[in-house]
Amino acid sequence: MTLILTALAATVTIVFRFAKQKTAEKLRLGLLALMYSGAALMWTVDGFAAMFAGEPFVELQNPSVVADDAFLGICVLFLGAAIWAVGLIFKKATKKAV
Amino acid sequence: MACFVVPAAEAVVVAIVKKRADKAAKLQAEALACGGANAQTNTEQKARTKTHSGEKISISKKLGWLNAMLWGGTALLFLEHVWHGEVVFWPPFLTAAANPADTAAMLYEIATSGVAMAVLVTLVWAGMAIAADNISWVKAALCKQKEGANQ
Numbered sequence: 729m730t731l732i733l734t735a736l737a738a739t740v741t742i743v744f745r746f747a748k749q750k751t752a753e754k755l756r757l758g759l760l761a762l763m764y765s766g767a768a769l770m771w772t773v774d775g776f777a778a779m780f781a782g783e784p785f786v787e788l789q790n791p792s793v794v795a796d797d798a799f800l801g802i803c804v805l806f807l808g809a810a811i812w813a814v815g816l817i818f819k820k821a822t823k824k825a826v
Numbered sequence: 827m828a829c830f831v832v833p834a835a836e837a838v839v840v841a842i843v844k845k846r847a848d849k850a851a852k853l854q855a856e857a858l859a860c861g862g863a864n865a866q867t868n869t870e871q872k873a874r875t876k877t878h879s880g881e882k883i884s885i886s887k888k889l890g891w892l893n894a895m896l897w898g899g900t901a902l903l904f905l906e907h908v909w910h911g912e913v914v915f916w917p918p919f920l921t922a923a924a925n926p927a928d929t930a931a932m933l934y935e936i937a938t939s940g941v942a943m944a945v946l947v948t949l950v951w952a953g954m955a956i957a958a959d960n961i962s963w964v965k966a967a968l969c970k971q972k973e974g975a976n977q
Binding site: 767769 | 829830833891894895896897898899900901902903905906909935938939942943946947950
């Protein structure tokens with residue numbers, strides 16, 4: 729579920745990055761898209777590793793695991809957004825200082 | 827268990843290489859600027875032409891993409907590992923390092939999943955870098971952004 733949410737977030741940010749270029753440039757959405765993409769790729773490898781170990785690629789059978797993973801996925805998205813926001817504020821602050 | 831260690835290590839190496847590439851580009855620009863007004867005008871003109879036709883994006887910018895993917899992925903995976911109790915904030919930091927049997931499994935995971943993660947991210951980045959130079963609409967989009975940033 730974490731992989732699904734991160735991949736979805738990566739897709740949305742990539743589409744937005746290319747569809748609304750001026751806004752994306754102002755908001756540095758490329759950075760967010762790259763961060764989510766990197767994490768989604770890494771979890772894809774994790775999924776394959778689980779598959780080779782005899783587990784499902786993405787656990788969707790056990791509701792408690794799905795709920796836990798979904799909550800983790802949301803926290804991951806928030807962390808990504810927080811890192812991006814801090815980067816954005818820092819960049820703006822340094823620009824103003826110069 | 828600690829698979830994010832490999833992408834993190836690669837991110838450190840990429841950050842150092844990017845810093846060196848930035849420095850080299852700066853020195854080159856300074857050397858060109860010192861080469862006289864004519865040389866500077868030519869360089870500026872060349873740079874402008876390059877931006878308009880979208881010939882190539884600097885290696886430093888491309889390394890920045892890889893850096894963002896690796897650091898971002900590592901940070902988000904770190905959270906996942908903390909969530910699952912595989913990483914703690916007190917020594918030995920990795921819970922699997924507490925006993926030898928778990929340590930062996932952790933090292934195996936680092937050697938397999940960790941390396942595969944780093945390789946996959948690098949391959950995707952290489953594909954992005956090639957696409958950015960060769961696919962017209964990607965090139966156009968990135969050059970538009972570059973021009974906007976220059977203004």
